[in-house]
Amino acid sequence: GAGVSQSPSNKVTEKGKDVELRCDPISGHTALYWYRQSLGQGLEFLIYFQGNSAPDKSGLPSDRFSAERTGGSVSTLTIQRTQQEDSAVYLCASSLAGKEYFGPGTRLTVT
Amino acid sequence: QKEVEQDPGPLSVPEGAIVSLNCTYSNSAFQYFMWYRQYSRKGPELLMYTYSSGNKEDGRFTAQVDKSSKYISLFIRDSQPSDSATYLCAMSAGYSSASKIIFGSGTRLSIRP
Numbered sequence: 001g002a003g004v005s006q007s008p009s010n011k012v013t014e015k016g017k018d019v020e021l022r023c024d025p026i027s028g029h030t031a032l033y034w035y036r037q038s039l040g041q042g043l044e045f046l047i048y049f050q051g052n053s054a055p056d057k058s059g060l061p062s063d064r065f066s067a068e069r070t071g072g073s074v075s076t077l078t079i080q081r082t083q084q085e086d087s088a089v090y091l092c093a094s095s096l097a098g099k100e101y102f103g104p105g106t107r108l109t110v111t
Numbered sequence: 112q113k114e115v116e117q118d119p120g121p122l123s124v125p126e127g128a129i130v131s132l133n134c135t136y137s138n139s140a141f142q143y144f145m146w147y148r149q150y151s152r153k154g155p156e157l158l159m160y161t162y163s164s165g166n167k168e169d170g171r172f173t174a175q176v177d178k179s180s181k182y183i184s185l186f187i188r189d190s191q192p193s194d195s196a197t198y199l200c201a202m203s204a205g206y207s208s209a210s211k212i213i214f215g216s217g218t219r220l221s222i223r224p
């Protein structure tokens with residue numbers, strides 16, 4: 001079956017522009033996570049969606065970052081007015097029964 | 112203090128050696144413990160999944176949980192160059208997706224041929 005997919009796989013944008021990153025979770029998975037990973041670093045938790053509950057946004061680094069999950073499925077992470085320090089790999093994962101499955105990530109480069 | 116602590120390494124061992132990777136945690140509610148492997152430029156993949164204390168073996172990999180010490184380990188026997196990756200521990204308090212999964216920062220492992 002299909003795993004978690006993310007698009008685009010790579011994104012290069014100019015400083016100050018807005019970007020949208022998309023995540024398609026595994027069908028039926030009720031939980032969805034976004035993480036950020038800088039080169040050689042660990043996972044930085046950003047946001048967690050679980051069913052119809054209010055999302056856990058405690059990891060979002062600034063108000064330039066937002067995410068939504070429509071219909072309990074696809075999720076979009078939006079970064080407004082991108083900065084160079086936003087350059088990283090953005091990973092999405094979906095979860096069922098306590099096991100998390102990751103997508104391949106979107107590599108964002110802000111020039 | 113982070114909920115989950117993991118030595119970032121890097122850890123470098125010769126091929127064939129036994130590797131021990133470890134995490135400690137502070138939340139006694141954690142009951143489900145996982146190890147993920149992440150190759151360079153790839154997303155993490157689930158390697159081992161265990162519940163509560165005890166050992167679980169899968170081929171060359173053994174996951175060990177000691178809840179009394181709040182300490183988990185992953186052992187790799189007969190290590191191979193293909194095992195070179197970053198290993199992340201993760202844990203949660205519940206079985207359902209309603210329990211948030213918390214990750215360690217990862218240990219970078221290199222197996223020398």
